[in-house]
Structure formats: structure tokens, C-alpha cells
Amino acid sequence: MNVLDFDYMLGLVPILLSYLPLTLEMAAAGMALALVLACGLAVIRVLRIPGLNAATMLFISFFRGTPLLVQLFLFYYGLPQLLAFLTQINGITATIMGLTLHFSAYMAESIRAAIVGVDRSQTEAALSIGMTNGQLMRRIVLPQATRVAVPTLMNYFIDMIKATSLAFTLGVTELMGATQKEAAGSFLYFEAFLTVAVVYWIIVELLAWGQRRLETRLNKAYRR
Amino acid sequence: MIEIANLVKRFDGTPVLDGIDLTIERGEIIVVIGPSGTGKSTLLRCLNFLERPDAGKLTLGDLQIDVTRASRADILAARRRTAFVFQNYALFANKTALENIAEGLIVVNRWPKAKAHARAREILERIGLADKADAYPASLSGGQQQRVGIGRAMAAQAEVILFDEPTSSLDPEWVEEVLALMKQLATERQTMLVVTHEMGFAQDVADRVVFMEGGHIVEQGPPSRLFNAPEDPRTRDFLRKVLAGQPKAL
Numbered sequence: 001m002n003v004l005d006f007d008y009m010l011g012l013v014p015i016l017l018s019y020l021p022l023t024l025e026m027a028a029a030g031m032a033l034a035l036v037l038a039c040g041l042a043v044i045r046v047l048r049i050p051g052l053n054a055a056t057m058l059f060i061s062f063f064r065g066t067p068l069l070v071q072l073f074l075f076y077y078g079l080p081q082l083l084a085f086l087t088q089i090n091g092i093t094a095t096i097m098g099l100t101l102h103f104s105a106y107m108a109e110s111i112r113a114a115i116v117g118v119d120r121s122q123t124e125a126a127l128s129i130g131m132t133n134g135q136l137m138r139r140i141v142l143p144q145a146t147r148v149a150v151p152t153l154m155n156y157f158i159d160m161i162k163a164t165s166l167a168f169t170l171g172v173t174e175l176m177g178a179t180q181k182e183a184a185g186s187f188l189y190f191e192a193f194l195t196v197a198v199v200y201w202i203i204v205e206l207l208a209w210g211q212r213r214l215e216t217r218l219n220k221a222y223r224r
Numbered sequence: 225m226i227e228i229a230n231l232v233k234r235f236d237g238t239p240v241l242d243g244i245d246l247t248i249e250r251g252e253i254i255v256v257i258g259p260s261g262t263g264k265s266t267l268l269r270c271l272n273f274l275e276r277p278d279a280g281k282l283t284l285g286d287l288q289i290d291v292t293r294a295s296r297a298d299i300l301a302a303r304r305r306t307a308f309v310f311q312n313y314a315l316f317a318n319k320t321a322l323e324n325i326a327e328g329l330i331v332v333n334r335w336p337k338a339k340a341h342a343r344a345r346e347i348l349e350r351i352g353l354a355d356k357a358d359a360y361p362a363s364l365s366g367g368q369q370q371r372v373g374i375g376r377a378m379a380a381q382a383e384v385i386l387f388d389e390p391t392s393s394l395d396p397e398w399v400e401e402v403l404a405l406m407k408q409l410a411t412e413r414q415t416m417l418v419v420t421h422e423m424g425f426a427q428d429v430a431d432r433v434v435f436m437e438g439g440h441i442v443e444q445g446p447p448s449r450l451f452n453a454p455e456d457p458r459t460r461d462f463l464r465k466v467l468a469g470q471p472k473a474l
Binding site: 119121122124125126127128129130131132135139140143144147220221222223 | 272274300303304306307308310312314315316317318319320327328331332360361362363376380
């Protein structure tokens with residue numbers, strides 16, 4: 001008796017890979033939207049904009065304080081009962097929305113920390129030569145904050161790719177959903193889930209490699 | 225010409241500058257000395273609004289400002305007429321030596337990049353760092369960083385360069401090259417207002433030495449007079465203390 005059915009696993013790979021684009025699309029859309037939202041939230045926190053600052057803190061507190069799965073169920077199954085227009089929402093959109101809100105809460109805090117971490121004397125130097133606040137942010141603070149924030153933001157992106165697997169609980173057939181269906185047809189659960197685990201693992205390793213290259217480039221100015 | 229009239233700055237109600245009057249002629253080199261915490265740095269920082277003064281009038285070349293009514297535009301205009309050299313250099317860490325010097329020309333003066341870089345190269349030549357154009361601050365020594373800091377201030381073509389203890393955070397081995405560059409600027413009659421504890425520099429280079437204590441200008445005059453025949457007992461007391469540790473300073 002074979003321990004593992006390798007032929008089945010190899011045959012499964014192309015089937016699973018055909019669902020990879022959807023997984024990556026959800027992650028990429030979620031990441032892009034989360035970055036924009038997180039930057040906005042971080043700036044509100046850094047400048048302590050009255051009113052908005054308190055709202056932002058509440059937002060971050062809620063989306064960091066509750067499980068992503070609960071948030072997804074809330075958007076997909078819960079909210080449409082309250083707001084009729086949301087019944088149109090499909091599982092993919094709900095997933096992207098959930099990922100965006102959930103991860104933007106984490107990312108806002110690391111972006112805020114990166115901005116605050118830029119040496120205050122450089123801010124003074126920029127002001128002293130007559131730069132406006134906008135020029136100061138664009139030319140001096142944000143480029144340096146980016147370098148500090150990239151490693152953590154990449155970690156969130158990796159986390160987000162894996163979190164797209166939760167979309168299968170909203171009826172979306174992505175990588176995880178496809179695996180579940182295949183396994184249910186073949187009864188080879190161990191082989192199926194081991195295969196999908198390896199697929200996720202390889203994607204993440206590829207990203208981590210890209211992250212290291214990006215960091216090397218961003219650190220160019222800081223090598224002694 | 226720079227004219228400071230009755231400048232007042234308070235921190236939490238405590239006056240740090242208590243009515244400062246000072247006139248600086250074009251090409252004049254003034255060194256400000258005095259005990260720590262007497263408002264010397266605050267005076268410099270008020271002149272380009274890194275601190276907002278509470279009262280007084282400033283004349284910076286063709287610009288006249290009543291500081292209590294200074295608009296955002298006034299503040300930017302004042303900063304463009306003053307250049308600042310920081311104690312801890314404060315170079316832009318994400319920019320090369322060349323870019324640090326060219327940055328203000330490109331962003332503030334809106335020069336084309338090529339022209340700004342050409343000017344920055346001239347300045348690097350003058351500060352003796354032409355070979356470090358593409359070096360980032362992290363790879364420069366403290367002395368080199370401060371020379372770039374001075375180069376950045378030179379590029380601004382301001383009415384006056386304000387030096388806030390430019391050698392205080394340098395290792396002793398780098399102090400001389402920075403002072404030498406400042407002396408070179410002095411011979412070119414660059415208007416300078418320098419806060420420093422380098423009494424030898426004040427003695428050799430200053431046209432006028434200003435002694436500050438407790439937010440006031442206590443006494444001022446040419447270095448030969450101020451160092452050799454200080455009139456106020458507070459000046460005498462201060463000089464006695466700082467010169468005690470310096471071998472053959474005068």
C-alpha cells in the first residue's frame with residue numbers, strides 16, 4: 001500500500017493552479033486598497049486630526065480586535081439583512097472588502113510608526129531651507145518611512161494571501177475551495193490538502209525572495 | 225542686513241529670549257557665546273522660525289516681519305533668507321551628498337535638476353568633497369557630514385548662515401576641518417551668526433562677539449576687547465570658567 005498517492009497529487013497541481021489567479025487577484029486588490037486606506041488612517045493618526053483621530057482609533061481597535069472570519073461573515077451574511085443593497089454583493093467582493101478593512105487596521109499602525117520614526121532633525125532641516133509641509137512629506141519623510149515599513153507590510157501581504165483561503169467559507173471557489181471540492185470527490189483528503197499547502201508555501205517563499213531583493217535596494221542609502 | 229528688534233520667546237511662560245536687539249551688517253561674522261540654556265540656540269531657531277517667537281520685529285534683507293503677525297508666507301520667506309547648520313548635521317539620510325546640497329535649489333528655488341546639480345558640484349568642490357558626491361550620509365564621517373551640512377546652507381544663498389554649535393557633536397579629530405571651512409567662508413565675507421563654544425574660533429574669526437546670559441545680550445564687542453577686557457562681571461566670570469580648561473586659548 002502506498003503511503004501517498006503521488007500521481008494523484010501531481011495531477012491535482014494543474015487543477016489547483018488554474019484557481020491561483022483568483023487567489024492572487026483577491027490578495028492584490030485587498031493589498032492595494034488596504035495600503036491606500038492605511039496611509040490615510042496613518043496620516044490622520046500622525047497629525048492627530050481632531051474627531052477623525054478618535055474615529056480612526058475606534059476603527060483600528062475593532063478590526064484588530066475581532067477575527068477576520070467573524071468580519072467576513074458579518075459583511076457577507078450579516079450586513080445584507082440590514083442594508084438591502086448589499087444583497088448584490090458576491091463572495092469575492094466581500095472577501096476583498098474584509099481583507100482591506102482588516103489588514104488596513106494593522107498596516108495603519110506600522111505606517112504610523114514608520115513616519116514617526118523618521119529623525120525629527122531632518123524635518124527641521126527641510127523646513128529650515130524653506131520646504132512646505134507637503135514637500136517635506138513627499139521628499140524626505142515618506143521615502144524614509146517606506147523603507148522602514150516595507151518589511152512589515154510585506155509580512156501583512158503574505159498573511160493576506162493565506163487569508164484569502166477564508167473566501168471558501170463565503171462560497172468562493174478559489175485555491176482552498178477548489179481543493180476542498182477535489183478532495184471530496186476523491187476522498188484523498190491528506191494528499192489534496194498537502195498539495196495545496198505546498199502551493200501556498202511556494203508562493204509565499206517566492207514573495208519572501210522578492211521582499212529580500214526589495215529591501216536590499218531600499219537599504220542602499222544606509223550601508224556604511 | 226539683518227535687524228533683530230526686541231525679540232521675545234517664552235517657553236511655558238518663562239522668557240528664554242527677553243528682548244533681544246541685534247544688527248548684523250552684510251558680510252559680518254558674529255559669534256554668540258554664553259552659558260548653556262541662555263537662549264543662544266533659541267535665538268538662531270527664532271530667526272528662521274523653527275521656533276515661533278512671541279514678539280519682536282525682524283528685518284532680513286528686503287523682508288520685514290512683525291513676528292506676532294507673521295503669515296505662513298512670511299515664515300517661508302524668512303526661511304529662504306536664512307540658512308541653518310545643525311549641531312547634529314541633520315542631513316537627509318535618503319539623499320547623497322550632492323542631492324543634499326541640490327535639494328533646496330530644486331524643491332524650493334525650482335531650479336532645473338541639471339542646473340542645481342551643477343551648482344551642488346561647485347559647492348562640493350569648495351568644501352573639498354568633490355569625490356563624495358554620490359556618497360550617502362551614513363558612509364561619511366562626522367566631519368564630512370557637517371561639511372555637507374554647511375554646503376547645503378551655502379547653496380541657499382541666504383542673507384545669513386546660522387550655525388548652531390556646529391562642532392559640538394563632532395569627535396575631536398573632525399573639529400578642525402569644519403572650523404577650517406567656516407574660516408574659509410569668513411574670508412569670503414559670508415554673513416554668519418555662529419553659536420559655539422570654540423573660543424579660539426571666536427577670537428580668530430569673529431568681527432564681533434556677543435555674550436548672552438539669561439535671555440539677554442549682556443555685552444558685545446570685537447573679540448580683542450571682549451576677551452581681554454570684559455566689562456560685565458558675568459562675562460568675566462564666564463570667560464574665566466571656559467578658558468580655565470583651554471591651554472593657551474588666547
